[in-house]
Amino acid sequence: MPMQILNLFAALMLLLTFAMLGQRKIMTLIQLFVLHGLMVVASAILIAYQTHNHHLYYSAALTFAVKVVVIPLILRKLLLSLSVKREVDPLVNVPTTMLIGIVLVIIAFNLAIPVAALSSSIASGTLGIALACIFLSFMMMLVRSNAVPQVIGFLSMENGLFFAATAVTDGMPLLVELGVALAVVGGTLVVGLFMFQMREHFDDLNVRNLEQHKEE
Amino acid sequence: MADLRLMDCIFGVAVGWLAIGICGLLLIRHTRFVARVLFPLSALVGCVLGFAGIVSTFGQIQTSLLPIGLPNLPFHVRIDNLSSYFLFVQGIVTTGVSLFSAGYFSREEDTPAGLICLEYHLCIASIVLLLIADDAYAFLFAWEIMSLTATALVVAHHKDPEVRYAGYLYFLIAHIGAFCLLFCFGLLGINTDDYAFASIRLQRPDLMVGSFIFFLALFGFGAKAGFLPLHIWLPEAHPAAPSPISALMSAFILKTGIYGILRVSLDLLPIQVWWWGGIALAIGLATALFGVVLSAVQTDMKRLLAYSSIENIGLILAGIGLSILFKAYGMYALAALSLTAALFHVASHAAFKSLLFVGTGSVLHSTGERNLGRLGGLMRFMPWTAWAALIGSLAASGLPPLGGFVSEWLLLQSFLLTPGLPNSFLNMLIPIATATIVLVGALAAYVMVKFFGVIYLGQPREQKLNDAHDAGVWERIGFSWLVIACVGLGLFPVHVVQALDRVTHLLLGDGIGNAVAASGWLQLVPDTSERASYMPVVFLVVLLACCIVAYLLVRHVYHVKTRRSGPWACGFPIMNARMQDTAEGFGQPIRHVFGPFFRMERTLPSAFDKKPVYKIKIEDPLWAWFYRPIAAITEFVSSIVGLIQQRRIAVYLLYTFLTLMFLLLVINQ
């Protein structure tokens, strides 16, 4: 029974990642990211309950605090204050991104098969999906030209990694979990700080104007 | 004396030079002290080295270990006959050059004399280490320091861009040569652990690896010695360096390339294949002919001497190629003869070329002019320099009583005494090779007449030449030392050949020593006295006797009336210096005959020019055939590589993603 729920959560996560990939509006992108975070937290709690692994609760709580509450808050405040153009202008039109996404999922699955077969934890089937989430969010960073979607892509990749870690090995040692969470929080704070500077200089968050500098 | 091992003496010399260099650096501001005390001191040390070199040529092989270097790669050091002969030649050259530098550097240059003193002594000390190095690491260590310090010396006047460019070109080609040597020694010592020459000699590389090693060595040492495709830096670097430095470079640093080839091809490689010798002979002849033809058309006196150095290096390589050829066919006596000829030419070229370069140094210092078109008639103002340059020019053109002739004579003897090689194709090559060497010798005479005639004889082409002052005291001492060396090599070749006999016995197991010793010190007999013999002392004595007798007879039989008046010149009234032959004029017949040898751009005045101008620019053809294409290729490749920088983050992420995918696919197989 828990296996099906976990697979459900994994499938939902994959769906959310696809949705984020195709999303045009940044505000709804953030909401999707919140849901994405929720899925990860839920699966972490489920695995913790199943394997009675207490420190997984703490890291789930930490992830919930960071990925579901703090980061979306910062990003929303940033978007409101910067009154920046709300559109996400993708470099590649949406149908082709979807196509590439599917190809990536297929690759991720047949890569994950040998590894999943060996892992003994209950949620080994979901490793393929976790890997697919990582590749898709990687793809999202590639095709976005606005700074906020790029950051969201990066953070969803972190989510994918965390989900893979919990799904495959039912939780890393606490110290490491703490370190990972701390690093992610630090990263986001710095990026937020960064966004303000970018806006000061370029008065919009388009990564395009970050590429003027001649690299000679 | 016997117990003082020669090895310690050689160490003493190297350390002595280092000490002089360092205290030159410390006293960088006291130019007069550096010039007047340090350089003569280093000349003294040079004498000691020369003496030690000769003694150890006849002495036993000595080896020892130096603590410096990596723990499992300490410096192995060894003095054998080959290295001691080269140490002897280095001693002679450095003594002369140091004496001359004592006078030359006493005036303030833009680079302080103390710094030049440091770099100079570091260079000659590293050459000593190079000659006694007995393992690949020490050899390359000394080799690169020599290139580094020589470049530093070349860019002493780094104010003007050509000098900087020349220094850069020199250093670049030397370094590429060093990489080839690294590869060559790596292959040589592939299954020895400490790369010592002693263990390399035990290796038995197969033919293919052996050939690869030989040609890597030829390429690597050629980059330093200046063989044909790699000579491009020589006419740039030697004129750019201060004259005593270009004297040292031409006279000896080129010879380290020759030493290297001898060490690798005849000592370290156990087998010799005939076509190695054939190719070396062909390259040598091509270099010689190319060098002499280009030196005939130069208008800058130091470039002219630089090209003539290329010619002499070509002759030496031809001698070495021939000895490899003979050794491959097992004719050890003939191989020894041609090797003796090549090694003798190393000494004689070192003597007369340093004398010529040192002469141009004095001319440059007193007139400030390097272009032959603005010199002339210096015989009247600088007699000492002129007479020394005359002896240098006669030796350089290979005329009998002096040293240049003896090596050419021995080389021709080795060509003539061939009983015919088993390979019929090579038999055809021998006459053509002899013809080329003889043609090169004659052309060398042409070049030297042009060099001496245009600079020292005739009328001064510029007004300021009238107040040219002769060389200083130290410079004269330097001249006389090198003149003694030239004349000594010319008149007493038997002693030098006996020293060389020890070297050929080491490298080839045979020598012409006993034939030479049998007929006394007066007569040089390579094989038997009927076959060929040459008595330089008797030759000179009889020649002088004839001249003096003629002089006395004419003076006594007929009264002595002489009147000085204007030159006859077929009765033309007005006479000025512009009517003499310029350097381009003197080179014009060679340009006419050897047209395809150079790339020539001429701007001819047309009849309607208000201000007609005639300009001619002679360029080494190899720039266009060999070097510019290479530069273009590197430029092209780097522009392709430049495409990676797409300046867009997404592209860089794509690179990471693709590498990940590629590697994942790789490990799935």
Added chain:
Amino acid sequence: MFATWNSIRKNDVDIILLLVLATPLIGSIILMLAGHRGVAPELNAGLSLITFVASAFLAANIVANGPSTFFSHYFFLDSLNVFIAGLTAFVGLTTALFSRPYMRVERDAGRMTKVRMRLYHSMYQLFMFTMLLALLTNSVGIMWVALESATLTVLLLVSIYRTAASIEAAWKYFILSGVGVALALFGTVLLYLAAARHFGGDADALMWTNLQMAKSYLEPGIMAFAFVFLLVGYGTKMGLVPMHSWLPDAHAEGPTPISAVLSGLLLNVALYAILRFKVLMDGALQNGLPGKMMVGFGLVSALVATFSLSRQKDVKRMFSYSSIEHVGIMTFTFGIGGAIGTYAGLLHMAMHSLVKSAIFFSVGHACQKAGTQIMSDIRGLLKVSPTVGWGMILGPLAILGLPPFGVFSSEFLIVTNAIREMPWAVPLLLLALGVAFATIISRIQMMVFGEPTVRPLAHSPALLPVFAHLGLALLFGLYMPPYLNEWFVKAVHVIIG
């Protein structure tokens, strides 16, 4: 002097280890508050001195008594990481000494406000802390966390000038390194997965010592999978070619002390991490796959970096490509492995750190004197200030592998070892070295010789670091003291096993 010191009792070593790690951490907090004061640079240098002295004792002790773990297995010291830690602390000290006059000139020029000075000094110490932590920790997870936080500190340091170019460089650095480190995390997760099967789920599955003992039991399939992610992840931190694009911008836009530390030390730490994993991989997969991959990456990096050298107009950008080339050479020789190859790689790593940071010190002073980093505008350094001029001559000569300096001996060993093991790769390697030589010498001689366009500075340049590093490189080149040699040999045995 070392012999007496390392006889102190074993548990004192814990205190020294604590000292080594705590000083930079506490230092960064202190400097966060007092970073803007006039005395901050001296404080920064003092802290680095304490760290260096402590790490020197640590090293002496470990070499004498052999490797051991501390603080319940969370920290593991053997002659490899204690050697690199010592090197990191030393270069950190000399960079701190160099940044004193450098930062004062920047402050006078108005580019460094009070806030930025505080940020710079505290981030500098934090950066040292993260590197030392990454080196000394036994847990692979903590090593990842240390490297991730190192990325963040460098991000702040690179964008300290707030110019458009530096923000772009920082952003590019953040995205590329972030992705790289994330992949490394996934690699660590997979490593943990393979280890968990053998050790059960508790914490010591990530301890390197345990992994090292049990490396032959680890599942080859997963380990190969993990090594690919780790190599690509930490390869990005090292600047291996396909993932190197952030490195030139980070060097060119950040302040010069940071470029020195970045290319001198951070690359070493990333390479150290890869070496740790290579030891495990060699145990797990017997087919030498990691070695081949590293050789491939190394050669490609060396070739691409040298050919893109000639296109650079900015002196710091040029030397950052030279760093990529040398990292490529090091990866190449570690990939070949073998006793001599690894010995040469370690020697090259030490020499590269010393000489490359010395070059960046001279470049920093030269750029301040010239007011620009574009090479064609810097002329006649030797005339204006001979010391900086000579630093600019001897440094590049040393990095190009010319004899008196140590890089020559390490390159000699690398090439001769490569001739024996992998002859087909040697022409490519020599081609790379040749092209690098041609480009760097032609640029340097233009900058150093000729008519000066450079004006002297208010604060006299810090020369001790430059000539201390070059002196050490000279010492290693001429005579390798037996004590240090023994240190290297022990480190080699750690890697070879």
Added chain:
Amino acid sequence: MSAYYEFFSQALEMVVALAAAPLLTGWVNQCRSWLQNKTAPSLFQPHRMLHKLFTKEAVIAETASPLFRLEPYIIFGCMTLACGIIPTLSTSLPLSPAADAIALVGLLALGRVFLALAAMDIGTAFGTLGARREMFVAFLAEPALLMVLFSVSLITRSTSLTAIVYDLTHRPLAIYPSLAFAGIAFTMVLLAENARIPVDNPATHLELTMIHEAMILEHSGRNLALMEWSASLKLYAYLCLGITIFFPWGIPDTGHPFGLILALPILAAKLAVGGILIALIETASAKLRIFRVPEFLAMAFLLAVVGMLVHFLLGA
């Protein structure tokens, strides 16, 4: 006893050379005049000219350097030594081990270099013009001469002239094709080196064509006499060299007195025939343009090299 005889024959040879050289030049001029239907000057005309010049006052240019004053004696010394080396009257000469064929060519080159330097010394237009042309001709002729000598030395397995003569006289009479090629090449070189008609006109003072005359333009009085004498000595030396290589029969080896007496008339006869030959060639051919000379000498050079190749191919 034989040592005295050797020194006597050596001295005799040099004295004969000094005396006979102007005679030879006079003889060649006579033949040429007869061939051109002119009344020939007397055989001793060159002797009288030398005597006249020796008594005249020597005029030296102000711009001349000490080298100019020494140079006539050096060239005269070189030429006398050259005649001393070439075995004309006997093969046992004390001077023969001192210099072999290559040293002889070097000696001639030494003389030529000093002549060119002296010509450039005064700094007039014609001196340097003559020097350049002389060196230009020389750098093509000297290799050809050396190749001729090498062909011969390959046959006789020695480069010392006396050994060559000894070996050739004791060989059975046989036709050597390589020697034939060498002979033709030698005559072309002889004409070029001694400034005879096809390359340079000995009698002319026309600025555009003269090579040898341009160089001795500035000499006068005793210096000019020495230069003229050296020129005739050079011609004599070249002819004797031709004789020793191609017609060595009649040169006695061990020194018994009547052998020496017999050698003199044989030598005179051969020289006379040689003189006639030169006169014939001179009248039959016209002077070449200066830049046609390289083809002329290149032909000589190739013939000599072919001669050597033929030796290698046919073994003779």
